[in-house]
Amino acid sequence: MRIDLFTLFPDWFDWFRGQRHVVNATESDGLELRFFHYRDTTPLTGGQVDDAPYGGGAGMVLRVDVVDAALRAAYEGSGSPSRVILLTPSGRQFDEALAQELASEPDLALLCGRYEGVDERVREHLATDAVSIGPYVLSGGELAAMVVADAVIRKLPGALGHADSALEESFSDALEGAPEYPHYTRPASYRGWEVPDVLLSGDHERVREWRLERSRERAARN
Numbered sequence: 016m017r018i019d020l021f022t023l024f025p026d027w028f029d030w031f032r033g034q035r036h037v038v039n040a041t042e043s044d045g046l047e048l049r050f051f052h053y054r055d056t057t058p059l060t061g062g063q064v065d066d067a068p069y070g071g072g073a074g075m076v077l078r079v080d081v082v083d084a085a086l087r088a089a090y091e092g093s094g095s096p097s098r099v100i101l102l103t104p105s106g107r108q109f110d111e112a113l114a115q116e117l118a119s120e121p122d123l124a125l126l127c128g129r130y131e132g133v134d135e136r137v138r139e140h141l142a143t144d145a146v147s148i149g150p151y152v153l154s155g156g157e158l159a160a161m162v163v164a165d166a167v168i169r170k171l172p173g174a175l176g177h178a179d180s181a182l183e184e185s186f187s188d189a190l191e192g193a194p195e196y197p198h199y200t201r202p203a204s205y206r207g208w209e210v211p212d213v214l215l216s217g218d219h220e221r222v223r224e225w226r227l228e229r230s231r232e233r234a235a236r237n
């Protein structure tokens with residue numbers, strides 16, 4: 016899979032690209048990460064990328080011609096990626112089902128906005144999807160893009176130390192879409208806080224049933 020990130024702040028991703036599972040996925044040839052700075056391809060003078068909003072109001076808006084130029088430069092001669100995703104608080108809320116869907120795509124482009132947002136024509140004509148990571152406003156799309164990329168990358172072959180880790184986890188089919196059950200490790204007793212007996216019983220069938228039950232309980236409670 017290839018993930019292309021379009022941003023005005025590529026250095027925000029320096030930490031992300033060095034994380035173990037991202038490196039694993041890259042080294043096992045499952046992932047190519049690329050970064051594109053809107054300013055590098057802007058058709059405007061002086062590195063301009065934004066402008067005042069029509070109709071007035073506070074803040075600046077990332078221009079459609081700037082985003083279009085960045086996409087054209089990135090995909091000239093190679094065709095657009097299957098999904099071009101604009102990160103925006105007003106988009107479809109990101110969840111595990113969407114992460115799964117995106118992980119099966121060959122390539123993604125993630126468009127990070129800044130300032131007051133992005134000219135609506137990007138959403139209308141250039142993006143295939145508009146995605147929000149939650150009902151709150153961040154300063155830019157970079158953290159949102161990292162959230163989306165992280166949830167997708169951990170589903171790629173070779174990303175996790177144990178491939179099974181991603182099979183039975185919160186919201187997976189294995190848990191009927193419910194949150195994961197609680198985990199415990201040593202010590203079995205700590206300050207009077209005990210690990211449930213069933214987990215120490217060695218009875219795998221009872222453990223399996225107990226875990227499924229706890230998952231369902233959490234789903235019901237949430």
Ligand SMILES: C[S@@+](CC[C@H](N)C(=O)[O-])C[C@H]1O[C@@H](n2cnc3c(N)ncnc32)[C@H](O)[C@@H]1O
Nearest residue numbers: 102103104128131132147148152153155156159
């Ligand atoms: C300050 S925000 C713009 C907020 C916009 N004026 C609004 O009220 O919806 C700047 C950029 O951050 C990103 N962003 C902020 N919150 C986000 C969220 N919850 N999900 C996805 N992207 C977000 C978007 O790319 C957005 O263009």
